[in-house]
Structures are given as C-alpha cells and as structure tokens.
Amino acid sequence: MSAFAFLRDVARRPTQMGAIAPSGSQLGEMMAREVGIEPDHVVVELGAGTGSLTQAIRNRAPHAPLLALEPGAEMAEGLRRRFPDIEVSQRLAHELPEVLREWGHPAVDRVVSGLPWTIWPDHVQNQILDAVVSCMKPDGQLVTFTYVHSQVLPGADVLKKMLDRYFGSVRKTPIAWLNLPPAFAYVASQPRKK
Numbered sequence: 001m002s003a004f005a006f007l008r009d010v011a012r013r014p015t016q017m018g019a020i021a022p023s024g025s026q027l028g029e030m031m032a033r034e035v036g037i038e039p040d041h042v043v044v045e046l047g048a049g050t051g052s053l054t055q056a057i058r059n060r061a062p063h064a065p066l067l068a069l070e071p072g073a074e075m076a077e078g079l080r081r082r083f084p085d086i087e088v089s090q091r092l093a094h095e096l097p098e099v100l101r102e103w104g105h106p107a108v109d110r111v112v113s114g115l116p117w118t119i120w121p122d123h124v125q126n127q128i129l130d131a132v133v134s135c136m137k138p139d140g141q142l143v144t145f146t147y148v149h150s151q152v153l154p155g156a157d158v159l160k161k162m163l164d165r166y167f168g169s170v171r172k173t174p175i176a177w178l179n180l181p182p183a184f185a186y187v188a189s190q191p192r193k194k
C-alpha cells in the first residue's frame, strides 16, 4: 500500500489511524528485536496497517504462527496479498480472545501493537488491554511504539501509566531516529491477569 493510500485511510478513519505515515523498517526491526520474538512463538499484531511491522516480525520469525488484526478493508486485503501465510482478521483488538480461539492458538507469546492508543479515551484502552492480557502466556510480552515528539505534551506518560497497571515490568527501548517521526517503544512483560 502506498503512502497516498495510507493518508486516504487517515482521512476516512481518523479515529482509527492515529498516524500520518506507516512505521519505518528501523522501528519495526527494533521492536521485533527488543520484544524478543522467537521462531516458535505465537505472535499477534494489533493494527497491522500497511504491514511494515508485519514484515519485521516475519524477518525475525519467518514461520511463527502470526495473526494480524486490521479492521480497514483495503489494508486487510493488502496484508493478505503480501503475506499469504499469515492469518489476517478484520476484527477489533478487544475481540482478540475470541479471534484467537477461532484461529486455534488461544494463548499468545508476543503482541506487537501499532494501535493509536493516545487518541482513544481510557475506557477503550482498558477494554483492549483487558483482552490482550487475558490471552497472554505468563511469560508473554507486548511491545507498542510512541512518538518522541509526543513526550513534550501534557499527559505524555499516560501510555506508560496505563501499561504499568496491566504489566509488572515496563521499559523503554532506544529511539528509532530514522523513523518519521522518530519513535521509541515500550516493552511490557509480566502480564497481570485479573
């Protein structure tokens, strides 16, 4: 999918996109490495979009069972064409446990998120994190990126605080300076089940 098509989706679905450009390969490779995806892991990507993070996951673990959630019809179709060996679902992130059961892998090792957390109210974020944590293995981990420039805004640490409620350990990765805009990620481990 082209940058133009990505921008067109931003115009059509502003409350679902939350970015003006797809993530770059440096950010994707860094996220896949930092969250420690292994060849035998069951991996989920939330908000796979154009597939830039998907490609990084595939580069690291070419045969790992991989489920990509992407509600945008055109983007989901693009993912199916580009990655014929992965499971692509147009369901939403809070429906993850049900989608996983239907897929036949009810427990997940690694979750890679491209979701635009910061444009959503708390109750939406909580609903998604409840769902994610409920289907993670005890040593499961989640990685999710955030833009460096957003750190100067009031409420910059909202995402970190939210992750702290759901995980016993949350750390920051180095910054991917070549990404547009530059970004880093949080790696969250020790999911707290309710």
Ligand SMILES: C[S@@+](CC[C@H](N)C(=O)[O-])C[C@H]1O[C@@H](n2cnc3c(N)ncnc32)[C@H](O)[C@@H]1O
Binding pocket: 015, 016, 017, 018, 019, 021, 022, 023, 024, 046, 047, 048, 049, 050, 051, 052, 053, 069, 070, 071, 072, 075, 091, 092, 093, 094, 114, 115, 116
């Ligand atoms: C920042 S954009 C995509 C980033 C993607 N990593 C890329 O580089 O193309 C966020 C994506 O999350 C998807 N999305 C939005 N709300 C979602 C939800 N509730 N569940 C799953 N995906 C969602 C959007 O359709 C969009 O493709």
